[in-house]
Amino acid sequence: MFKHSQLESVKASLAHPAHAAMPLHARIQRAIRQLILDGALGAGKPLPASRALAKSLGVSRDTIEAAYAQLHAEGFIDRRVGSGSFVAQITDFSAGRHITRRDTCPRNQAPSLSKRGAAMFRDGGVAETLSPRPFAHGVPETRSFPLALWERLERQVLKETGTQALLHGDPQGAEPLRRAIADHVNLERGARATADRVLVLTSSQQAMALCATVLLDPGERIFIEDPAYYGARKAFNAAGLDCIPIRVDRQGIVVDDILAAPRKAKAAFLTPSHQFPTGATLSLDRRLALIEWAARHQAWIIEDDYDSEFRYAGKPTACVQGLDPHDRTIYVGTFTKALFPGLRIGYVVLPHQLVKPMTVARTLLDGHTASLTQLTLARFMEAGHFGAHVRAMRSLYTERLDVLTTLVRRHLSDFIEPQVPIGGLQMPCVLTCDLPEQAVVDAAKRVEIALLGLSTLHAGAGGKPGFLMGFAAYTPYEIERAVRKLAHALQEASQRNGLSASSPKAVL
Template sequence: MTTRFELETLKIRINDIEFAALDLHQRIQRALRGLILEGALAGGIKLPASRALATSLGVARDTVENAYVQLQRDGYILRRKGSGSYVADRLGAELRGTAQRRIRAQAQKRGNPEPGEGLSLRGRTLFDNGGVSDQQAIKAFATGLPETRSFPLQVWERLQRQALKEHRGNVLLHGDPQGSEALRKAIATYLNLERGAKVAPEQVLVLSSTRQALFLCAQMLVDAGKPILMENPGYFGAKKAFEAAQARIAPIDVDAHGIRTDLLRADRSGASCLYLTPSHQYPTGATLSLERRLELIHWAAENGKWIIEDDYDSEFHYDGLPTACVQGLDPNRRTLYIGTFSKTLFPGLRIGYMVLPPELVAPFSAARSIIDGHTPQTLQLTLARFMGDGHYNAHVRAMRKLYAGRRACLLEAIGTHLAGIVTALRPPGGLQIPCVLEPGWSEQQTQRLAARAGIQLPGLSRLYAGEYKQQGWLLGYSSLTTSEIEAAIRQLAKALK
């Protein structure tokens, strides 16, 4: 070993936790590379022979030899037969020596970079607005999380094996950006029979999520900085997706019958699109009346507006039959319909879809091909079989019955244990219940007390635009058993009282 070769430093680097998952020869190679780039091993310096370094490190010679071979391939060292191995002298001063020390000194002077430093204006805006935190575990009172513990996984796995056997290597290739024809046919059949829609398979675009659909709508239909109309209160995920596309939110108030069409007619914002959740308004649970649906359709046609209908959980309607979707009532083809399997099946599936007016199918499919290409073919083909064999409808019916019982349990528990603190509304369907706090209680106060007991209370106020923000909670119940609901409400009542 030469006096300039830092053996002890090399040993420390090799054992660094950063390299723990690497093979030994990779760790030696990475450690030597770091010393070269930092200038600790200057250009032209002779490295120890592989046998000598192996002895010093207590490893096999082949291990060091493999590290040297990789360093030579990457251009960090030169190996001369009969002479030895040398640090390459052509790496450039900018990678080592005084220049590298100067860069480190400047970095220390600036201090640690702030989160988001160096972003574009668009990137900074997205970061400052925050992301969307999806619940990744079953706990009270997560919203929009379906029952997953009783999902028929064995049936799903069997159908997946069948799909793989039938299509073999084709599923390993790129898929159609618009989606598998088999799945598009299954979706169209389901919507026409169950939701009163008017859909041809050619109008269906298979996507990864509702938020991707909303992002596409904003990108394709709204210019940057221009407004898009949205219910107030409304779905925060939609707000984030629109903001990500640099659209500006123009809120329209809702009441007990859904979005107020009188405010739509009076709107002068210049927005070209309206996003709404007519079957179960998010978060109030109101169902848009038939009269207002027809007014909405007439307004869109008369003013050349697009309607973005998010039908996120209409399958779960407990008080009577669900109302037919707006898309099926719209003869003017101004409605873009969005659906998802995250609520009816499981969120890890990552499959949603849009039903588009015919003239928008090609543009939206092209845009989707740029974003992420296509949805995994194996999942699409498995889902198509799951729907075609009747398992999907059977599962939805079972979950509808299950959720109705869990909703009744939550309503009863709130009335028994939280009387005088909140009043629970009773939406006709959905997977969560909005609760309005009684005078004298604040949302932040209750959230803070609940957090001490290990309970996270999703707040209502964050879903409102403007100065007025309703104080309350939005309690999800669909992923919890009745005993878990009862225990969580008792625990919450104890924390608050």
């Protein structure tokens, strides 16, 4: 028979809100199993007769029989005709061997991770904005996306492919989409791509992780812009690479520093068309010098062209990949910024010799990108809808950037100086007041405004303090309201810090 405490433990399990969705017999079976695992019911101990336990718990005898039957099937108890039910002779849970609380890992104790796992956990991963707040960076306008058109194209794909679209897909990507991507980057970015050189992935982040693990060994060096996109730096750090920061000026990454480096690197990562976060465009002479460096040292250039579709001033510069006659450039693109983040489709244009190794490596990660989504996107591009959407968004974003620039200069001139970009989805701002960067970010957070501090994008100390202000996803009304809130928050932060900033021109 159960002791009083054991019976109360079973009753508590029956009444626990977390178990409310479970059948009664499953709750009882779970509670008795836990008593055995904890050693409270030792091997060979008899269990109450089903009729007696049913009466004690206020349930039917059939419920107890169902619980006992499951415990017996799992090997926790033995049932003997005419003798009853007994805890089975399980070595690991017999007297002196049961699991106790001190044997388990306390919740606040750090888990035992590999060096790579610890590095990934320590870096904090890449946190995406689930519900964007002004001025979250890198978020496109999604409320005006042509959903009805997308749904119609998806239905067409399903009608034509049937259940074929529900099966495993080509790990390199659906051929129609690879062909559409090649046509797009050749026409719009001056690339040298063919469908057989395109590898479709879930994101540019996956592309960088693949490059880091397939092309370089732990401890090998990679040159990386400073400041740089945090997702790239974290992907390379997680792979155990030695990231060598290379400064950025108004003409992009300083290639002379790469050429003069005393120790060579096996790769260089950069955002030449629209440097993140400064917005600089890599000059042509530096592009050509970088290409020659890669050829001479048999190094790789990883070119992230993350938001090249959106340029608001001047003519776009051809991508590095299109200028590289030596085939040492890996071109990374994504549809996250041009369409919507939930699409989860990115791609790389690879040198011929890397297509098979990268495709095989990709199969170890997630196998393939969803076929239905790929085929729908291919049709969206082939019919000209992608180009039309990009043109519409480019016009919309130009207007929103103008609105943000005007409002920042009107209401935040006591605190920041905007660095108006020629493209992209966010505007860098440099602090001109004495407030620390983190104090500004914290003040904004208190009024539900998201700012990304520029110092977090630098490899070390240095660089002007400031932040990024995303503008693409927010209407002029939302931008104005958020700018006013930010001005008020920064004025309050100045007063708390005893600074003499002028009263902001905006009030709530």
